[in-house]
Amino acid sequence: MQLLSTRRRRIATAVATAALVAAPLVGAPLVGAVAASAATATGTVDTTGNPGPALTVRAQPTAASEAVGKRSDGATVTIVCQTYGQQVTGTYGTTRIWDRIRSGGYVSDAFIRTGSDGLVAPLCPGTTTPTEPTPSAAVKATIAAARSMTGKYPYSWGGGSYSGPTQGICCSPSGIDDRQTVGFDCSGLVEYAxxxxxxxxxxxTSRSQYSDGPRVPISQLRAGDLVFWSSSSRTTTGIHHVALYVGDGRIVEADRVSGPDLRVRAFSTGETGVMPSVVRPIG
Structure with missing residues (x-):
């Protein structure tokens, strides 16, 4: 899509919402609620490939720890408990969750398909749960401004600016004319907040917001950062959506979806098309 210099043009696409997700804390993993009353859980090794390489089992929850075994790609493992260790980026995003398996040792949850981005087994004894640092006053005010618009306005293609909601433009890639719709699109909401x-x-525009930076790896995601979605190639020219990460595994966004278009929802770094870097306007 060609971006015009005088009018806002972005592609807004519906992003799949995970039912159980959490988000990386500052230097922390995608974490979620512990599965209720689960004594153990099972998962499948997925190291990407056909087949992928075997996954190394470590004596401790760190990649520098002694190797105590391997599990082949596609193997089923029984998870007796989970803990937090070294941050790892793998098939299922970036996380500090490590799974202690029944046969002994730990594997990074970034390579284990469990059906959830959160915890699926009890915490191992002695585990300390990471916590997010307190956002700055400017970040809190920005998040509050974005949240204050949720549920109040519809999505409007090209709508919204630094001053608030505006009429949109014509026409979206699907031909929708929003010239009579007052509201926000994704980058308009971010601009206002x-x-x-x-x-x-x-x-x-979402693309120019990404290009303007400053950028940091998504593994360092924290409240106040901007998350971007691109085409399957995950290139800058393919960016079509932006949202504000508000902490605790959630984002606020404007999107043309069923239900409120301006909403807060659960978020996972493993969602299709999420860019590997986020933008941090407030240092």
């Missing part, structure tokens, strides 16, 4: 909450003027 940072102007209202932190006094920052951001660019007006």
């Amino acid at each position: 940072f102007a209202k909450g932190a006094g920052l003027r951001l660019s007006s």
